[in-house]
Every structure is written in structure tokens, then in C-alpha cells.
Amino acid sequence: MSGRRYAESLPSACFIVISCRTKTTQNEQTAATHHKKSHKLPLAPTSSKGYIAKRTFKVIILGDAGVGKTCLSFRFCCGRFPEHTEATIGVDFRERNCVIEKELLKVQLWDTAGQERYRHSIVGHYYRNVNAVVFVYDVTCPSSFASLRSWINECEKNGLSADSDIPRILIGNKCDLKSTNAQRVDTDAAQMFADRNNMALFETSAKADSEADHVESIFLTLLHKLQQSKPMHVQSEGERHAKEQERLVLKASEANALNEEGWCC
Template identity: 35%
Template sequence: MEEIPTLKILTLGDASVGKTCILLRFSEDEFPTVTMPTIGIEYKTKLVQIQGEQVKLQVWDTAGQERYHRTLASTFYRRANGIVLVFDLTDRNSLDHVENWMKQIRQKADPKVAIILVGNKMDLIDQTTFPDGKALADSYGIPFFMVSAKTGKNIAEVYNTLSDMIVRQDPTVLQGNNAPPATVHVRTPPVVQKKDTMCCK
């Protein structure tokens, strides 16, 4: 059986910006009403069509807390074909921290990695544009999307655009590629019933 090409996408950003909710909306079309902080790193997969070919997107969700991120192996950065860098449209600090995340990417990732800047929780703001996010993305020469993990708006567009960027930059990825890192520690915290939070809108 012919191997399905795999594109590895890393999701980065501060804690509580909604990375896990974006991933679940994309991979399972679900929005969790109760979430727990991501511990370490986890991933989901989804089959998509790119240029008429079936491709598996392996989307990694990372913990936003600095103490976890410091231990994130450089291997995950180096093996990533694309990166979704997320901030919270309702939290200015998370936008200000994008610069620090970009420094990490520049230091650890492949120079050719495709990057998209994503502002999540657009359902919680009035305006349909976010000039600061667009200006920041333009300064790095990367696309910018406003999304809502709660409603699903623009989620698919983010991954479609990123996949197209990856293939345009390196068409050989459709010929089958490298396996995931040999050692992956995935820890899933137990589900704890608690009141809904606004962290993943």
C-alpha cells in the first residue's frame, strides 16, 4: 500500500489562547465546553486533499506554559513543515508575546518552515479586522487570520492555506516523508468537571 504523505504542523502560543480548541475544531469539528491545560505535547491527525492528493495532517498541540515549553525538544521544531502561531484577540499580552515565539521559531525550526499567525476568539470582539495583528504578520512576511474555535469560522482556511504554503515551498513533501520523532511522550490529564471557561472561544 502506498504511504500517505504526512505534513507535520506545530501549534504554538501562550497558555489559554485556545490552541487545543482550534485543534479539536479542525480535527473533529468539536468545541469542548470543559478543557484542561495541555501537559507537554499531544497531536491529532486529519486526512485532507492537497493538489488532488490525499495528505495526512499531523497537528501537534503544545503546552503554552513556559516551564513546559522550555523542555519542548528542538526535534519537534526541526521536523515541523508548518507552524500555527496563536494569540488571543482579547488579550494584548498574548499578541506582545508573539515576538518571543518567533524568536524560538527562528532559533529552532527549519528556515523554510511555513508560518501563519492566528488571532483566536474573534467571536468575542466587535470588529471584523485586527490591524495590529495584520501589521505584525506583515512585518514577518507571513499570513494573518482571525478565527473562532467556538464557531469554527476560518479554522479550515488556516490549515488549507498553511498546507498550500508548505507544498509550494517544497513539492517533494507529497512524495512521502519522514516518520514522527522516535520518542514521543504524550500525557493526557484526567478530565475534571468544572465550570466553563472563556479560554478557548
């Protein structure tokens, strides 16, 4: 069953930053979807004053163009839906500090262009030293769901398989449009796909303010799992700055390529 439905049967004591060390998919979903029963509690400390971030986690977001990858990262890192959205060129990332169990963690959400034309040019930089993977599809666009297999294959080619101990989750975005759209991805089918690929499934909306806590909970649940694990590689502060410069150079090169080639109709 989906995380949202499973949460309804749980006691109200469940909370996002509990010391839950289970690795089961159901409990990951439960922690992130139970916000409706505990939304008055803070999801994480609001101030990082007095803390020093010793660990930085790189989380990549994969999915077709237009599924809302940028909007999800913007909602979590900036606390709101972006007023203006444009197609991502190359790669970009946003970051946020979060205090979990008295430890300040820095999470980088790396967002990539979903267009096929960019995949091969960014692959070497994008998949390097990844700590977690978030796959995103549009619940009102079945073709974006069908494309998930190719994104998973791309990950596996770069060493990010289900057996690599790197957490992977699946997000169905734009659920605010699901009831009014004739074409939609069935939740049960999505859950079966997630189960086959050893991922937790979440359905949410980056746009709807009513889902803001849910988006927050999804990423904090993932970060909590990373905080409890011992990842193979965690960035130092120097590496973090180097990555930011790498991202700027890569994005600039992709923008130049786009200007030279022009848009295709």
C-alpha cells in the same frame, strides 16, 4: 489590509483548493477568508477512499497558554469545538487526512503547552522536522499578542526563521468575544506585526460554529501551500508512527514532572 476585508473585493470564483501557486501573503489570506462567498462548495473531498497518503506534514502550533491552540486543532481535525478543555501537558498532536488536487495528504497538528515551565523540556522534540508553523494569540488578551515575539525568537533559535522557506501564519483566535471585551488587540496593529514577520494574518474563532468553515479554510490553505512546495523533510509512514510513540513518552514524562512539582498558585 486583513484577509477578511480583502476578500470582499474579490470575484466569487475564488476557492480554497484552486491551483494557486502564488507566494504572496494577500492571496494566502484571500483563499482562506473567502469562504463566506463560497461556503456551499466543499472545501475538500469528504472521502479518502482509493487514495494512499504518501506525504505527512508536521505543523506546530505556538502561543501562550489559554489562547485556544488545542481548540483550533480540535476544530480542524474533529470538526467541532471540544466539550471539555484542559491545559495541555507537554505536547500532543492530532492528525487528519485531506485530499488536495487528487493527492491524499496527512497533516499532523502538534500542540504544545504554552506555559514557560515546559518550553525548555520539549524544545528538542517539538521543533524537529517541522514543515509549517502556526502562531496563535487571543484577540481579547493583549499580553498573548505581546508574547508572540518570544515565540518567534524561540522558532528562530531552532532554525525556523522567516528565511527558512517554512510557511508561517498568524491566527488571532476568539474573535467571537472581541466586540464585548474592552481589552482587545487592534487588527491593524496585528496586520502590521504579521507583515513585518512575513506572515499572513487570520482572525477567527475556534468556538463559534459560524466560523467553522473559516478555521477549515485556514488550515487547508496552509496544507495546499505545503502540497505545492518541496519541503526539506516529509515524514514516511514509519517515521509517523515513531513520532506518535515519541509524543506519548514525552507527554507521560511531563505529566510525571507535574505530579512531582505540584501546581503553583
